Amino acid sequence: MYRCVFRAVCPVRQPAAHVFETCVLPARCVQVFRVADGGGAKALSTTSTSFCEKSDGVTPPERDGKRSEDKDSHLSETANSVEGKTDDGSKVIRMAEQREDSAVLKTSEGGAAPQGGVTVEQEVGKPTQVKGDVAKSGKESLLGLLGAMKVEVTNKKKLKNLKAKQRYEPAVKPNPAALESTISMFQKATAESSAHSETLDPDLVAAASAAASTLPNQSQAESELLRQLRRHEAVTEAQRKGDMSNLGVIIADMKVGRRPNRQNARPANQIRFDDDGQGYTHDRSITAELDGVRRRRNLFSGKRLGIFSPTTDEDKTPPPPAKPTIWDVDFANHLVLSTNQMPRNGFEEMIQWTREGKLWQYPVNNEAGLEEEASVPFHEHVFLEKHLEEGFPSQGPVRHFMELVVSGLSKNPYVTVQQKKEHIAWFRDYFQQKTDILQEADVYLN
């Protein structure tokens, strides 16, 4: 479960330019986020673009009565993470699968109607999110609109809530200490936000480094954060000066869209407070990550046919293995014919021959081909006298003869036990038949 402190005050952006993420959450998740870009501004106040994440496409209730165009149902097929407006870069909200709890996330609508700036907070304990807020603070004072003021206010509220909510986090928190320090720094920055400078606020820089210290790749994250901050500053400058074209240029420069955000999203993603105990995720490549997320969302997350229900293992008894019918043989034949079975090199050819039985199995097993013999204990081969107990006279030449036969058989390794028994049985029958001759010769002593 993520908590993100999320401030979205974004420079103006064309509605078309932003990336929407929607995550389709299970129905029971009742939280609704509205992430709206604070239209900043001036001329573009009418175009407040909003990022919506909705659960199951439920239209967020117009609690704040703010108009949200394209809020709803922009279920696009893009990556799951909300690309926060570019200005923070770190505002990626990793939605989706982990969010099953119905924790209420607050949506504070800072932006009232005129500006349409809506700030949505989601608690994500990302210090980088907090970072972003610092930038906002500069902007707030710049804009001087209600959204700005509210942002500041709610920021503080958020922070408190963040701290409060932190105790709900069961998972390992990467660096609460760092978080605290970041928060405090943030507060400091908020309090004395001066802004309007091309160079970054030293506090911002300090906060950025604090945030970055929590991340694994510190220097990179730090530089990224600082870069983002600079960008934000540039945008706020432009806005302040009311230079719309510049803004457009800057926005274009920001390359609103996938790559940079995703790039910056990585540090944010790595500090996730989620319940499944993962803590830090691995440093995967962003595309793979987002691919995974996208895939899970779109290919398999559609509605099911709902016809079958998955059986548990206890329920289904494995069907008795049926004798391979001619249909199965035919199917297997068809499969083999349709794929390419030719060996590509000598090794594969040898593998194929070994499977067919044309080649010995290496390392050479002396007893290959004699598997059933392996289960016959040796004493049945050797001690064959017990077969002489019935059917044969216990003394005399017949017995003598049979003992010789048995001793010969016991030394014979080539014949199976069954064959030996049959051998002896044959002799038994033979001597039974010739009983009268033997008695005549006075040999048959029983």
Add this chain to the structure above:
Amino acid sequence: TEAIDPTAYKYQFQDDPYLAPRTSAEFKLFSLSQESGRSAAKYFINSNPKFFTKDFAEPHIPCLMPEKVSLLLEEVSEEALKERISLRKVKAAVDMYDQLLQAGTGVSMETTHDLLDLICLYSDREPVQEGGPETEDVVRQEGWRIRRASDFLKTIWRENNNAERIFNLLPERDTHCYSALIRGMIRHGAYVKAFDMYTDMLNNRMTADVRIFNALISGAPEVREKYNERWDLIAELLNQMNQQKVQPNLLTFNSVLKALRRCGSLARTQALHTLSEMKALGIAPSLASFDHTLAAFYKAASPTQGQTDLLQEVMSELAGSSFTCQDPDDVLFFSNVMRICLDNKDIELAYRVQSLVEAGENWRLLGDSHQQTIYYGRFFSLLCMMEHIDVVLKWYRKLIPSLYYPNVQGMRDLLQALDTDSRLDLLPTIWKDIQLLGHANKSELIEELLALMARETHSPEVQESFAVCALDVKSVFNGDRGTLSLEWSTSALCHITSLLLRAKRTQEAWEMLQLFKAKNRVPSEELMNEFLLECHAAGAPDRAVELVQLSAAFCLPATPRLAQQTLKDFDLTDEQR
């Protein structure tokens, strides 16, 4: 080495370098001959078992020993029936069965099942003889041609054939019997009857098994006309399956998806739903499922510019995993995916597909040689279209000729790519490859090659190589190499001549001019100009006069101008005037 050696030809042919296949025709021929050799050997062993009685091998190698192909048991008994069934002699088995029934001896249920299976599989006909001189591998290797034909000539389920007769004679019929009949009917085209039999079965309160359902689902599009009706039927079948507590398997869902391809616009949503269902039940979709789903989304001719989202997701899903073939349609996956990439001009995706092919054992799933050719052909044309020439050449060396013999279209794509990136100096090497691949007798290819060469003037050494190439082409035209001689065309003649001229091979160029006359082709005006310039440079006025005479003979409109120029540029003797 474990990796594929791109400079070597296929392992199966590595015996004698003379027998290395260089063109696709040779490849087919050689592989067919290998297979036919093997089957001929098998045939000999099987038909003369008396020569192969002594068993040297320790342990015993069963597959090298003669198989039993002739009947041993002649008496009327169940054993004999089983033997006939195992030897797949349909008619003999049926006769034996009838004899047994007449004799009054019962036949066990199991044997009856097997008998019914046999009859239904072959639809009461004898199976194709295996191991005969016309090998089944011919069927396999000739692959696409014969397979298409046999698709159309599928055996028809005749009315009142033995299967039905025996079935009706059975005192009690169980699921297996029904399943044999239904599957046979679906396989051989009697769809309506199959459904009737299924309702019959339901009326007798029997539960069907999963194979019956698979067959019925695959036959569903044939018995209904409209899309939504088809889908309704399929859904109904699935519901009944659930009611009868029959667990679906992979093939069930694959048949659903395959049937969905014929359900028009419904296919998209329902296909996704089916995939989610599969996931929920824990059945991993195979390549065929993805193939059918993608086919529902990406129709062959409709323009879906740039929307490869679904395909990208599928690729991410599949990335890195190795598959075994679980469904005969798995092999169509790769070529279809490559077609989608080609249509959408998405080279990144194509690379991902290629890496999937190279992962694990997936190369086996490229199918037989025809499917492979299609796949690599599409991949190569996409490369030629989208990538820089160096990359194209890298892949060219990698794929050809170890994996793929390009056809004429592929070579033309390559020529185009060369042209786009202005690497026309590579043309002579490509020409050699063309000759190797056996495309040297394709006139349009040669035309294009010559046109590319002759279009602009290049640096001297390039020109020289072009000229050599041109002479080569000329010999091809003349049929010097014993190949079919092509008809000379005007453009070819012109191009060759101009190439020779530019490389300063005037003598040959003059011979070419004579050829013009011989073959009744008219040289172009630029050619005449070039010649004139050449004569001027060489200072051969009589040649120039000859030229003018020639052009007059051809009634070229440029004749007067040529004459004037000649007069102007040369000091002609009076006679020549």
